Amino acid sequence: MSDNLEKLVKVGVVPLVLWSLGMLWLIPTLLLSVISRFRSYPKAGRSGRTVLLTGAKMTKCLQLARMFQAAGDRVIVAETPLYRWCGTRFSNAISKFYIISDIEGQGEGYCEDLIALAERENVDLFVPVATPKSAYFDALAKPGFPKNTEVFHFDLDLVDILDDKHRFIGIAKAFGLSVPESHLFENKQELLRFDFNSDKRYVLKKIAYDPVYRLDLRTLPHAGWQDRVMALPIDSDNRWVLQEFIEGDEVCTHTTSRWGELNLYICSASSPFQVNYEMLHLPKVKEWVRSFVKSLGATGQISFDFILKENGTVIPIECNPRTHSAITLLHDHKRAIAAYRKSERSTDYFEPGKNSGHTYWWYHELYRLLTCRNLSSAKMLIIRMFTGKEAVFQWYDPWPFWFNNHISIPYQIIKKFRKGALWTRIDFNIGKIIVPGGD
Numbered sequence: 213m214s215d216n217l218e219k220l221v222k223v224g225v226v227p228l229v230l231w232s233l234g235m236l237w238l239i240p241t242l243l244l245s246v247i248s249r250f251r252s253y254p255k256a257g258r259s260g261r262t263v264l265l266t267g268a269k270m271t272k273c274l275q276l277a278r279m280f281q282a283a284g285d286r287v288i289v290a291e292t293p294l295y296r297w298c299g300t301r302f303s304n305a306i307s308k309f310y311i312i313s314d315i316e317g318q319g320e321g322y323c324e325d326l327i328a329l330a331e332r333e334n335v336d337l338f339v340p341v342a343t344p345k346s347a348y349f350d351a352l353a354k355p356g357f358p359k360n361t362e363v364f365h366f367d368l369d370l371v372d373i374l375d376d377k378h379r380f381i382g383i384a385k386a387f388g389l390s391v392p393e394s395h396l397f398e399n400k401q402e403l404l405r406f407d408f409n410s411d412k413r414y415v416l417k418k419i420a421y422d423p424v425y426r427l428d429l430r431t432l433p434h435a436g437w438q439d440r441v442m443a444l445p446i447d448s449d450n451r452w453v454l455q456e457f458i459e460g461d462e463v464c465t466h467t468t469s470r471w472g473e474l475n476l477y478i479c480s481a482s483s484p485f486q487v488n489y490e491m492l493h494l495p496k497v498k499e500w501v502r503s504f505v506k507s508l509g510a511t512g513q514i515s516f517d518f519i520l521k522e523n524g525t526v527i528p529i530e531c532n533p534r535t536h537s538a539i540t541l542l543h544d545h546k547r548a549i550a551a552y553r554k555s556e557r558s559t560d561y562f563e564p565g566k567n568s569g570h571t572y573w574w575y576h577e578l579y580r581l582l583t584c585r586n587l588s589s590a591k592m593l594i595i596r597m598f599t600g601k602e603a604v605f606q607w608y609d610p611w612p613f614w615f616n617n618h619i620s621i622p623y624q625i626i627k628k629f630r631k632g633a634l635w636t637r638i639d640f641n642i643g644k645i646i647v648p649g650g651d
Contacts, residue, residue: 230617230618230621233618234617237613237614240610241613241614248607256281256285256286257285257307261284261286262288262333263335263336263338264290264339265277266342267291268289268291268298268341270341270343270642271573271643272539272540273289273535274299275540275603276341276535276549276552277303277306279548280305280549281305283549283550287305288306288307288329289301289309289310290310290329291310292311292315293314294624297619297623298615298620299617299620300612304608304609304611305609312325312326313325315349319352322346323356326357327353327356330357335358335361336362337362337552337554339365340365340535341535342534342535343642344420344534345421347371347375348371348372350363350365351365351368351371352368354368364468364511364552365513365533366510366511370510374531374533376419377419377453377530378396378451380528380530381394381528384531388503389528390527390528392458392528393414394453394454394455394456397451398446398451399448400442403446408433413433413457414431414457415432415454415455415457417455419450419451419453420450420451431457455529460520460527461519461520462483462517463492463517464479464515464516464536465501465515465516465538466515466535467505467513467515468512468552469505469508469510469511469512470511471509471511472505472508472509472510474501474506474561475560475562476548476551477498477563478539479491479492479498480492480541487572487639487640487641489538489540489541489570489572490569490571491541496520496524497520497526500526501516504516513534514534515532515534515536516528516530537641542564542568543601543603544565547562548563550562568601569601570596570600571602572597572602574604574613574617575617575638575640577593580593581593604617616640621638621640621643621644624645633647
């Protein structure tokens with residue numbers, strides 16, 4: 213099938229299927245929205261605080277919004293134009309929704325809109341639910357926020373270091389922590405001359421986040437690796453890192469830190485495309501994280517990806533200075549939102565409770581179920597769907613699930629198609645379609 217024909221099939225079939233399923237969900241959603249009116253909600257603004265969140269398209273933003281609202285906070289949410297129909301916009305947890313400028317050029321419009329919004333709404337706390345791209349600009353805007361607004365985000369220089377796969381490994385090594393071997397490349401010739409005459413294997417990663425290249429984890433050297441390198445955009449503006457490949461299990465963590473104190477921690481199994489989360493209790497991983505944030509001594513959200521070797525050694529492979537989707541495991545632990553508040557004691561510590569179970573996204577599991585090829589896999593998927601927590605859906609807050617999956621995603625597909633843009637997959641977790649070169 214040609215690229216154009218495949219594109220037409222995707223664009224024609226996917227929105228139609230989602231809209232059709234959306235019509236099936238519409239009546240129960242309407243009924244639940246009526247029933248939910250009789251639920252006793254905490255009064256918005258009861259605490260006297262106003263909280264601003266970004267990244268409304270993503271489930272993690274919705275999770276934080278529900279937690280802040282349950283604590284009595286007034287929640288304001290902002291998003292860029294393409295995601296105007298995102299589910300969070302229609303949540304019972306939201307007081308106001310704003311559309312702000314896209315990040316273009318130097319990001320002036322985006323930064324100015326955030327600062328103006330904080331001033332207009334007298335925001336007490338700004339928690340950016342950032343994409344890899346927006347994390348930088350959220351930090352860039354930080355000094356311009358009103359003095360009465362706390363920005364729960366690292367400073368720009370620190371975001372730059374942590375988001376750089378090579379520099380992050382360097383700072384972890386300087387803290388005396390276990391790290392993999394790492395080599396930075398700014399041109400293809402240097403990489404082609406690299407000495408692979410050892411028993412080690414390596415993974416090649418682009419320093420800047422890329423939703424397509426990040427899934428290509430073939431280890432080097434391999435047959436024809438030189439041709440692969442020549443086809444990659446490697447230069448001083450597109451730096452790549454060659455990282456030692458470590459055998460073992462991959463896990464991820466989400467943490468909030470206030471001046472180096474670990475006050476919220478989540479750990480789950482991970483993979484390059486992870487849409488299932490369940491709390492893991494791994495003392496060595498927690499100790500690595502605790503040591504790192506203590507040495508860092510800063511305030512913000514920070515996520516890590518690790519490989520656990522057979523001998524128990526914890527090896528970091530990536531750091532992301534932003535919210536992790538694993539925060540959906542706090543769906544039954546609303547008090548954990550205290551980790552984001554300056555007024556709370558820094559000694560408070562939160563992690564998912566015993567009843568948190570596991571979280572998943574309904575349409576990801578449905579796709580797996582429809583495409584699995586054996587009965588045992590199908591049975592496992594069905595059990596997962598009936599025993600876990602769908603990350604977006606709440607009976608007392610039903611509209612986010614309907615809008616996110618059946619309006620926002622088809623809207624994005626049609627908009628991208630009209631611009632002639634290709635897309636590679638749908639990620640219902642982050643509420644967007646993935647395109648080459650996206651964030």
